[in-house]
Every structure is written in C-alpha cells, then in structure tokens.
Amino acid sequence: MSGAGFLLTVNFLIAQCFCMFFLAVSARSRNRVAARWFAGCFAVASLSTVFELLVAYVPPAKPWAILAFASMLGGMFMLRVGIGQLYGLKTSRLGLAALFAAFVTVDCFIYDLPRGTLQHALPYQTPFAVALGLSAFAAWRAREKTFVDRALVVLLAVTSAHFLLKAFAAVLAGSGNTAKDYLASQFALVSQSMGAVLIVAVGLMLLCVLVLEIVADEKVNAEIDPLSGLLNRRGFDNRVDALIAGPGPHSIVLCDLDHFKAVNDTHGHQGGDAAIRAFGEMLSAAAPKGALAARIGGEEFLMFLPRTGKEAALLFAHALRATRAVSPIPGLPAGIRVTSSFGVAEIGDREPFRFAMRRADDALYAAKNAGRDCVREAEPPAVVLEVVKRAN
Missing domain, CATH: 3.30.70.270 (Reverse transcriptase/Diguanylate cyclase domain)
Known part of the structure; x- marks a missing residue:
C-alpha cells in the first residue's frame, strides 16, 4: 500500500471515530439533531476513502472516482445542514440537493480531462470549497457567538480556501494523468495529510461546541429546583x-x-x-x-x-x-x-x-x-x- 493509501485508511478510521463520538454526544445534547447530522456527515464523507482505494484496485475506475467525489461532497453538504440545526438557521435542503446534483454532474463531465491541468483541478475542488464556505457563512450568521463558535467559523473558512489552493497545487505538483495515478502521486500524499489534519480539527471543534453546551446545560440543571422551576x-x-x-x-x-x-x-x-x-x-x-x-x-x-x-x-x-x-x-x-x-x-x-x-x-x-x-x-x-x- 502506498503512503497515500495508508493515509486514506487512517482518514477513514478517524472519520468513523468522530461518527461514533457525535452519536454518543447526541444522547445528551439539546442539539441532538445537529449532532446526528454531524455523525452522518463523517460517516458519508469517510466512504470517499473506500471508493478512492477501489479506484486503484477494482476496475473500471470512473464509477469509483465519481462515487468518491459524491460521498465527500455529500458529507460536506450534510455538515451544512447540521450547522443550520446547531444555530437554528433555516436551511433549504432542496437547494442543497440541487447544488449537489449539479456539482456531481460537472464531475462526470470533467472526469476525462487531464488531472494535472487547471481545467480539471479547479472545477473538481471548487464544489468542496463552496460546500464548506456555505457552512462557514451559516456559522457566521449565528446571532450569539462564543469564542469557540468564532473559531469554528475561521476553521471552516480556512478549510474552504484550502480546497481552492489544492486546485493550483495539483497543477504545480502533479496529481497524475488519471484517477488511478492519483494514489501514486506526491500530491496525493500531501493532500491526504492535510485532509487528516482538517478532519480532526473540524471534528474536534464541532465536538467542543456541543460538549460546552452540554456542560452549560448541566450547570443550569444543577442550579434549578426541579419542583418549583426556580433557582435553588x-x-x-x-x-x-x-x-x-x-x-x-x-x-x-x-x-x-x-x-x-x-x-x-x-x-x-x-x-x-x-x-x-x-x-x-x-x-x-x-x-x-x-x-x-x-x-x-x-x-x-x-x-x-x-x-x-x-x-x-x-x-x-x-x-x-x-x-x-x-x-x-x-x-x-x-x-x-x-x-x-x-x-x-x-x-x-x-x-x-x-x-x-x-x-x-x-x-x-x-x-x-x-x-x-x-x-x-x-x-x-x-x-x-x-x-x-x-x-x-
């Protein structure tokens, strides 16, 4: 297994761990629906690592490559729904679904373009940047923001920008001529390493937001008399x-x-x-x-x-x-x-x-x-x- 393949496996396991963490948190959080969307986000996005490995070992490569793109993008749009649930914002799920379908269609059309060119790299990476940018904007719109909420906005914005930078990096560093060549490229190793870091950072920040809310709720519950509803x-x-x-x-x-x-x-x-x-x-x-x-x-x-x-x-x-x-x-x-x-x-x-x-x-x-x-x-x-x- 190549270094990039190893990192794909690591990313899959990390995402599955975060999926279980969010499901556990949802049992205690008042934002349990948001926590479940976050769990689904990591579960669906983690499938992209499986499909990318299948690209290298199970021909034909095109269906697996498109499924890898779609699962990663789908997970990111699920993140946007979860952010909306977390901050009480209206979310047009139909609009997100239409945007998702449009981006997957574009990926199908650009699949046969040379992967080391800007014509392929930019339309491939832009949907990820847009999906995370929507999440950053939604978190920024929240009326009351703590330091952790602001940090989440910054992290999502940086992660969104990083996908646009990856498009140019793919051209400069080279990402292989085909989807199968990608795993053997130096760019894949760097890309998956950055992905692992960002998966952990975003996951931990979201968990931090939810856990801090649980702690605050428990503190309030400890100070309320359950019978009268007044302070104790x-x-x-x-x-x-x-x-x-x-x-x-x-x-x-x-x-x-x-x-x-x-x-x-x-x-x-x-x-x-x-x-x-x-x-x-x-x-x-x-x-x-x-x-x-x-x-x-x-x-x-x-x-x-x-x-x-x-x-x-x-x-x-x-x-x-x-x-x-x-x-x-x-x-x-x-x-x-x-x-x-x-x-x-x-x-x-x-x-x-x-x-x-x-x-x-x-x-x-x-x-x-x-x-x-x-x-x-x-x-x-x-x-x-x-x-x-x-x-x-």
Missing part, C-alpha cells in the same frame, strides 16, 4: 453577588407557605408538591426583569429585587400575598387555599447580605406570629447591627 440555593448564591455590586437600593423578600405541614398531612406529598409548584409559577411570572427567585428550603422562597427600595418591595410582597390568598392550586380541592407570609428587607449600604437575610428572616417570623398571611417589614440595619455587637 446554589443557583441563587452564584448569581446574587454580581447583582448586589450594581447600583442600589436592593431589597429581598423572604416567603414561606403557611401551614404547609398540614397540607402534606391532609392531601399527601402530591398536594404539597402542587402547592410548591403553584407558588414557584407565581413568583416566576411576577418577578421583575433582572430579579432572582429561588426556593431555598422545603416551603421557603427568596426573591432578590435589584434597584428596588423597601416601599416598592413591600408593595410587591403585598401583591404576591393577595394573589396567593385567592388563587386556587391545581391538584388540590377547589375550595382549598394555601396562604403565605412575607418578610421584606432593604439591603443597607455596605451591609453584608447575610445580615439582610437575618433581618428578613426575623420579619418573616414576625408575620408568622402575627397570624400568618401577612407582610412584615424588617428592622433597619442599624438595629440589627447593634444587637449583634451586644451579643458579641
């Missing part, structure tokens, strides 16, 4: 410091469902879950833009209201209390109402967040002691700080 304590803590650093004033609203144990005892855990779910939906719908809403305990909830003073926060809490008091809960009998109590605190200038939480918690207990289903304002920061100093 970890998610709240990871976000609140950045908001506190912004211009104030800021306020927090601590909420607690009244007589929640009784709800569980009377209607079972399904009834308790329904109450938590309904309260979470209410907070999520009512939360102002930029606010944080979290479930921080069994039936305890917390809202951080940025750029909100205590007067506005109190009005907000009263509105929540009134809404919860009169709203039915899906999953519980129609006449059942689950009320809630609220403690409201405005965060003092340079006051540690834990101190503001302590004041809001004291206000919540005051609301509970006042008969529940009510809102209480926290003591000013100075009062709490003075109490802490005396205790120490």
Whole structure:
C-alpha cells in the first residue's frame, strides 16, 4: 500500500471515530439533531476513502472516482445542514440537493480531462470549497457567538480556501494523468495529510461546541429546583453577588407557605408538591426583569429585587400575598387555599447580605406570629447591627 493509501485508511478510521463520538454526544445534547447530522456527515464523507482505494484496485475506475467525489461532497453538504440545526438557521435542503446534483454532474463531465491541468483541478475542488464556505457563512450568521463558535467559523473558512489552493497545487505538483495515478502521486500524499489534519480539527471543534453546551446545560440543571422551576440555593448564591455590586437600593423578600405541614398531612406529598409548584409559577411570572427567585428550603422562597427600595418591595410582597390568598392550586380541592407570609428587607449600604437575610428572616417570623398571611417589614440595619455587637 502506498503512503497515500495508508493515509486514506487512517482518514477513514478517524472519520468513523468522530461518527461514533457525535452519536454518543447526541444522547445528551439539546442539539441532538445537529449532532446526528454531524455523525452522518463523517460517516458519508469517510466512504470517499473506500471508493478512492477501489479506484486503484477494482476496475473500471470512473464509477469509483465519481462515487468518491459524491460521498465527500455529500458529507460536506450534510455538515451544512447540521450547522443550520446547531444555530437554528433555516436551511433549504432542496437547494442543497440541487447544488449537489449539479456539482456531481460537472464531475462526470470533467472526469476525462487531464488531472494535472487547471481545467480539471479547479472545477473538481471548487464544489468542496463552496460546500464548506456555505457552512462557514451559516456559522457566521449565528446571532450569539462564543469564542469557540468564532473559531469554528475561521476553521471552516480556512478549510474552504484550502480546497481552492489544492486546485493550483495539483497543477504545480502533479496529481497524475488519471484517477488511478492519483494514489501514486506526491500530491496525493500531501493532500491526504492535510485532509487528516482538517478532519480532526473540524471534528474536534464541532465536538467542543456541543460538549460546552452540554456542560452549560448541566450547570443550569444543577442550579434549578426541579419542583418549583426556580433557582435553588446554589443557583441563587452564584448569581446574587454580581447583582448586589450594581447600583442600589436592593431589597429581598423572604416567603414561606403557611401551614404547609398540614397540607402534606391532609392531601399527601402530591398536594404539597402542587402547592410548591403553584407558588414557584407565581413568583416566576411576577418577578421583575433582572430579579432572582429561588426556593431555598422545603416551603421557603427568596426573591432578590435589584434597584428596588423597601416601599416598592413591600408593595410587591403585598401583591404576591393577595394573589396567593385567592388563587386556587391545581391538584388540590377547589375550595382549598394555601396562604403565605412575607418578610421584606432593604439591603443597607455596605451591609453584608447575610445580615439582610437575618433581618428578613426575623420579619418573616414576625408575620408568622402575627397570624400568618401577612407582610412584615424588617428592622433597619442599624438595629440589627447593634444587637449583634451586644451579643458579641
């Protein structure tokens, strides 16, 4: 086997590995359809290596050569469909199919031209450059691009340009007079080496995009309470410091469902879950833009209201209390109402967040002691700080 034949075999195995990687990633990725298109892209494109080997060993050469061209080009167009799926772009599959058919027809017409000439090399390599150029353009059109997305655009553009350069390199270096001569040429060795590098680079970059999305999704899932749909304590803590650093004033609203144990005892855990779910939906719908809403305990909830003073926060809490008091809960009998109590605190200038939480918690207990289903304002920061100093 020649050096080019060996590299063809290596390229085939690399492509098959990437096919399996993308299929594995598709099981966890939210872009599973895109991942499957990428898997198909590498699987179909890898067939070109098989057909190119058949050109050398199984006559007649022409059908295998055209199939090699078509499979490589087909894989590249499948890449374009996958890129569209990845970035949520409209893709004219009929248009891509028509372009594919036109390029394969051109390859049939130029097959008998001398391979070491620009008349053959340029129309042969241009379809590959066009297919990858379409993918680069699609990735560039994506609205939100990370560094990895931009790197993917650059890599696809470079790979596209490299095919045009290969047309001129084939003329300068010589690629043999026939398709069968190609494998024995020096150009084939260089071409397949570059192909192996680009296969790995494109494959790794696409995998990187998908894996980073999986990691981001897992991080979000780890910070979301599945029952209420709100942030959990970890998610709240990871976000609140950045908001506190912004211009104030800021306020927090601590909420607690009244007589929640009784709800569980009377209607079972399904009834308790329904109450938590309904309260979470209410907070999520009512939360102002930029606010944080979290479930921080069994039936305890917390809202951080940025750029909100205590007067506005109190009005907000009263509105929540009134809404919860009169709203039915899906999953519980129609006449059942689950009320809630609220403690409201405005965060003092340079006051540690834990101190503001302590004041809001004291206000919540005051609301509970006042008969529940009510809102209480926290003591000013100075009062709490003075109490802490005396205790120490």
